Amino acid sequence: MFREKRNFARLALHARANITQDGQVLEGEVENLSMKGVFVKSPRRMDIGDNVAVTIYHTLTPQVLCDLKARVVRTTEKGMGLQFEKTLLD
Numbered sequence: 001m002f003r004e005k006r007n008f009a010r011l012a013l014h015a016r017a018n019i020t021q022d023g024q025v026l027e028g029e030v031e032n033l034s035m036k037g038v039f040v041k042s043p044r045r046m047d048i049g050d051n052v053a054v055t056i057y058h059t060l061t062p063q064v065l066c067d068l069k070a071r072v073v074r075t076t077e078k079g080m081g082l083q084f085e086k087t088l089l090d
Contacts, residue, residue, distance in 0.1 A: 014059060015057055017056045019046065020053045021046060026045075028079060029041045036083060036084055037081060038056070047075075048072050051071050054070045068086065069085040069086075
């Protein structure tokens, strides 16, 4: 039987995200979000281990939902998994 390794549940969320590293901005779309990380769909990806800033915007307005520092921990053909330095509640 497969045991889930995550400490926090993921929430499906479709919102715009900007990932910034060294002044370079990569635009993407959030696929899911948890207290400790986010998966962002994007045709371009950063490298695993890269430290980035991720800004997630409300779907219908330009309002910022969160703006956090993160690290790239996984990449796939669809996008990349980012782990937040602090949880959403910190």
